[in-house]
Amino acid sequence: MISSWRRRRAARRARKRHDEHDDNGGMTMQMDMETELMIPSHFRCPISLDLMKDPVTLSTGITYDRENIDKWIEAGNHTCPITSQSLKTLEPIPNHTIRKMIQDWCVDNVSLGIERIPTPRIPVSSFDVLQILSKLALAKQREDSEGFVELVVELKGLAKESERNRRCIVANGTGCVLSAMFEAFSERSFHKNIALLEEILSALTLMLPLDENAKFHLGSCVSLNCIVWILKHGGDLSGRRNAVLVLEESLSSSAADQQHKVDALVEIEGAMDALVKLIKEPICPTTTKASLTTIYYMLSSSSSSTSSSPTLVNEKVIIRFVEMGMVSLLLEMLVESERSICERALHVFDGLCSCDQGREKAYDHALTMPVLVKKILRVSDLATEFSVSILWKLGKNEKREEEGSVLVEALQVGAFQKLLLLLQVGCGEKTKEKASELLKLLNLHRDRLECIDSMDFKDLKRTF
Template structure:
């Protein structure tokens, strides 16, 4: 039977036998790995809730460590303990702070010294999750990297290598929305400059940088102010549409990021019209025809729903040879969310773009029958979705109720 571990040998965070016990200024001892991860995000003692200074280096508890080793040796569980302790987090923090200082002080974006510092910082961030959090937590690190990326993106073409390196570092940190918001909220002009730099990165041929820029663009637009969102450049939507169309270069994650950008930015200013002018509606319809996976299909329909709020978006949808059919074909077949989004798009078309030709197309392509099924499916779809379907059917009942395209069992379901 396994010997019970003494409670004072157990880390309060992991509840496992401590490998490298260290003590905080609060007097509480934890395993080094657990408390360092905790302090990178929380900044307080887990048990006492007292604040811990950002530059605090937990003190190694050598006495407790020797006691644990002795106990493990006596109980025959020596292998549980320990590996040599990790370098103190303070040493790593000093190293990162030094690299950030070198990067921020160097204005020559083609110098070997700057590239060397960037690559060293990139290597540090790629070591582990702990290292990523450490880089992001060092004061002014993210601000410095963003500033260098913005300035380098507007410099000469020879600075592209520097841009790519900085963008890779920023993307690897997987910054939280809270961190990004802190960086860009203090300066509205900074958010516009950052968007411009990301657009420049999307316009380059480097596939890896385009992917990093797309993922970062999604995160940045999610925390931008409404004023900044309302003034997004037209080039942004052109590049986003290109990401949706470029199946050979864009991964699923990149495509979804592009879809999120359209969904998140469309309501503000003239962004709907900008996206439509960039060819977003045709790209989204073509994407639906290619049979995307469930989440991408839901996002594409959500984007079409946002774009069809404006007359330009509806006109593009009905002008596409398969626009209405592609939207109606995803209802009932993908998910409840996709069905709801498809019904919303069809209602917008029926309300504001219902020419005789469009009504005939909706009947011939099975859209009317789909709406009948949704309207009667009380257990599967929400009341709002069913009501939108019923509203659409009632609006054009005279044209659809007696159409020969509607099977007799669907005519019986007609509201």
């Protein structure tokens, strides 16, 4: 294949002279110089037909550019694209000879605008990862904390270097090994090993999502106690961030395992306060989302989509969060927040409204009705579902009949029209049932003043 490089400098000079005339008053001269350069066939990747930047050879003896052959293998292909032979190993070998020849060719043609390709860093292999894990095990046996930290830092550096390295590190069970070691060090006097434990958490955040074995180790009582301690007393913001990310991941298990871990987490002194503090004093959007998800896990067993009566045991968890001011925090957050945070905040709010105390706080807050109605059909289907669920719980359980009741306020901010439109556009079956029941409740108060903000509907995408 022939690739052409224009000698732009010569062409520009030629164009500058196009207005120049000869002595006879003569003719305008214009030059357009172009040089064609042939790329040697063995320098081109058989997949893309472009010049290879990081040539690697498969077990079949065919050389490809690493980026292209990696995509081929990641797509589930375990054969050579050219020969169709099965690959004995999925890890290609760097072809240094071809790479050096390509670099020399680039240097020889630098005058034609060819830039020398940089020498690529060799990606980590499974053998390299297993060697580091073996050294970690030895350092743990010798109680060599400094050596252990150095190895974890090395793993982090390799994972950050490229996505391919990160996948290789994860595929060789590093997450499970580090989680088991985190649990083991937590069983000892973790205050002496706090720097080491924080380094492990930092490394684990680069390997998310973790497998079930890793989550098992991180969800043990000793591990949870250590994570919460770091969450409360971490030396810097990054330590607290890593702690809540790993805590969220450890709770994302099956229902039975999650309930067991949540029960253990609730019993840890200061765990709930630390999570609420991350909402009050956010570090970054990722941390806020992790905190909201963790709080939802703590509420999930106590709230139900078909009932507004939580179990007696878990009702204490909801009440505790309500007493910490979560209802007010969530409403203020919902005024302006990105989609993913909005969905999580509404999910937590829905759980808090499963008990009388949570609903009372919602009734008393001026932002409740305007914010909830505003979110219907404005953020996402999930946000609409949660908003309707909260409105349903508030409207169904309200006992006040005075002029300022929640149903009247909902009418005034356009809830009736929003719910009618929701039924026309379409929604899930459970959301449809709640919206229909809400419309019946609201219809009883329709003789009172209504006020709609027509701007709520300007961006709505209709299906008709």
